[in-house]
């Protein structure tokens with residue numbers, strides 16, 4: 001006859017050996033991950049039949065989510081009551097979206113090769129479209145700092161590849177850089193130049209650190225210290241993604257880093273330790289915190305939009 005502790009041990013062992021189920025959560029450091037998401041939380045599909053979705057951002061004022069269907073050339077809007085509607089089309093193949101301090105929508109345009117801001121009168125203001133006299137590649141993701149500066153990545157994913165030479169057609173920049181824009185002066189500065197394909201980016205809660213995903217050959221996230229003069233220092237690899245690569249990333253209020261990956265979302269402690277996974281039915285490209293209480297994680301994944309209830313809110317940006 002088995003004793004109760006032994007049965008409990010067998011049950012725990014079987015649970016650990018069970019195959020990871022799409023739509024579920026998989027703790028790696030259980031005690032820490034339990035602070036992020038409930039063990040029985042499930043990924044919910046909110047909408048599908050898109051071409052390729054990216055760039056989710058929650059609009060608290062409207063209780064709505066804005067996101068991009070890049071190939072369809074449309075920005076979409078989702079609400080719990082109304083489902084999905086068109087928000088802006090054409091979008092110039094918009095990709096990453098975020099909000100500035102007063103709630104204006106910031107958007108990276110692939111084919112527009114620029115960063116734009118939606119003004120109160122409905123017009124689009126071009127914030128940046130060139131650096132050093134040459135056109136940007138295809139801005140990918142953007143975040144504002146509390147000091148009003150805008151930080152964005154500019155990989156060349158949005159440029160067509162010449163099948164013969166494999167070169168990017170129309171590429172004018174010498175590389176794929178990360179930029180800081182000072183909207184007051186209009187000055188654009190390349191703050192990092194040595195990434196393969198810089199992609200998602202997010203600040204730590206106190207904005208002393210900047211995390212930047214590289215979805216090119218390294219498939220890792222680097223972290224930098226933001227110096228008072230706006231330069232980046234002490235860059236180092238923060239974590240490496242073991243399933244696919246990192247695209248969009250977000251930081252929660254406690255400083256954990258949530259990254260999209262080939263099989264969903266991976267969550268890392270502020271020290272860079274993998275603490276758990278959220279598995280999605282399709283490869284995730286981007287994510288954001290939102291919902292009425294800020295505790296829903298929205299995930300754009302290939303042709304569908306997903307969400308899962310979580311236990312933490314996002315950092316301010």
Ligand code: MG
Pocket residue numbers: 054095096140141199200247248286
């Ligand atoms: Mg991206």
